[in-house]
Amino acid sequence: MKSDDRFRAAFIITIDVEADDAWSDCTVVRTRNAAFLPRFQALCEKYGLRPTYLVDWTMARSPAFQEFGRAVIGRDKAEIGMHLHAWTTPPIVPLTDEDHRYKPFLMQYPETVMAAKVETATRTLEDTFLITPVSHRAGRWMLNETYARILIEHGYLADCSVTPHVSWQGTTGAPGGRTQDYTRFPEDPYFIDPHAVDRGGDSPLLEVPMTIAHRGYGPLTHRVRALLPRRGMARRVAGRLLPETIWMRPNGRNRRAMIEMARLARHSGRDHVEFMLHSSELMPDGSPYFRTERSVEALYDDMEALFAFAADQFRGQTLAEYRTGFAARAGRLPDHPKKPAAPMTLQTEDPS
Numbered sequence: 001m002k003s004d005d006r007f008r009a010a011f012i013i014t015i016d017v018e019a020d021d022a023w024s025d026c027t028v029v030r031t032r033n034a035a036f037l038p039r040f041q042a043l044c045e046k047y048g049l050r051p052t053y054l055v056d057w058t059m060a061r062s063p064a065f066q067e068f069g070r071a072v073i074g075r076d077k078a079e080i081g082m083h084l085h086a087w088t089t090p091p092i093v094p095l096t097d098e099d100h101r102y103k104p105f106l107m108q109y110p111e112t113v114m115a116a117k118v119e120t121a122t123r124t125l126e127d128t129f130l131i132t133p134v135s136h137r138a139g140r141w142m143l144n145e146t147y148a149r150i151l152i153e154h155g156y157l158a159d160c161s162v163t164p165h166v167s168w169q170g171t172t173g174a175p176g177g178r179t180q181d182y183t184r185f186p187e188d189p190y191f192i193d194p195h196a197v198d199r200g201g202d203s204p205l206l207e208v209p210m211t212i213a214h215r216g217y218g219p220l221t222h223r224v225r226a227l228l229p230r231r232g233m234a235r236r237v238a239g240r241l242l243p244e245t246i247w248m249r250p251n252g253r254n255r256r257a258m259i260e261m262a263r264l265a266r267h268s269g270r271d272h273v274e275f276m277l278h279s280s281e282l283m284p285d286g287s288p289y290f291r292t293e294r295s296v297e298a299l300y301d302d303m304e305a306l307f308a309f310a311a312d313q314f315r316g317q318t319l320a321e322y323r324t325g326f327a328a329r330a331g332r333l334p335d336h337p338k339k340p341a342a343p344m345t346l347q348t349e350d351p352s
Helices: 032-046 063-074 111-129 145-153 219-227 233-241 255-267 293-313 319-329
Strands: 010-017 052-055 079-084 135-138 190-193 196-200 212-214 245-247 272-278 315-317
Touching: 010 032, 010 319, 032 063, 032 293, 052 063, 052 135, 063 079, 063 111, 079 111, 079 319, 111 145, 135 319, 145 196, 245 255, 255 272, 255 293, 315 319
Parallel strands: 010 052, 010 272, 010 315, 052 079, 079 135
Antiparallel strands: 190 196, 212 245
């Protein structure tokens, strides 16, 4: 550890560990991308960074990920937390005839079903990896007050579902469902008020919003964007050429922007930067974004450049480690996660 590490801002790596190409309408769930995680872990360790793997139920059931996850936990090189895709996590309660296509948000289900799915996902991680998961990200970024209260009841201490400056209005789940608009949510971490997740409260659940910057454009560009339909090809082209936001998330074209975001965060006194990626993006043809081996190699080039910069300017922390330090700086007494409940047998076939 460098002598000034305790004064450095944290570089938090969050990986949504989920099935292959979860964006597709395929009814078959595959988890081949688990085999591509050791290379990513090696890159993190090369630069002293400590990823948080936020694992959905299908991947927690994958033998390949189980072997990988137990190894990194055993060596204390990463954290395992929970990610939840509601349409594939038991109990399966269909909201439509094509849930694999619509991919309902967890907050669209009745509260009892929401709680049961969180229980299933949590218990599976506990039983499989002999841990008490305390970190979480909602599937498809959709968090509301009911969801937050369920997380608190299950002992979660850190969430990273909020995407500042981003509205998900127009994003489809089950038809007729509500979405979340995070445009006015805080950029900085805050302990969630479970009755209004856009403001601080006194719960033990720390929200660590995704690192997203609002891109400034001139008035003409804003007027043009305002005239575009909310959906369709024109909106997608505009989003690609003139994005409204910059994420700490590689897309094949934003290496310099990510490094500059990290640099600005460091110089402006922010105490952390949060990076994210999906596990399936590390596998060729595992996502819509990196379809070829060449594009995955370019992704690794971008991450190498960013991680090399981060290693010199930040300290690597998992979400749980960051939350512990944040709570101490806020003068809060330590929170103790709940003890794992008794083992539960799941009557579901292995999807891998």
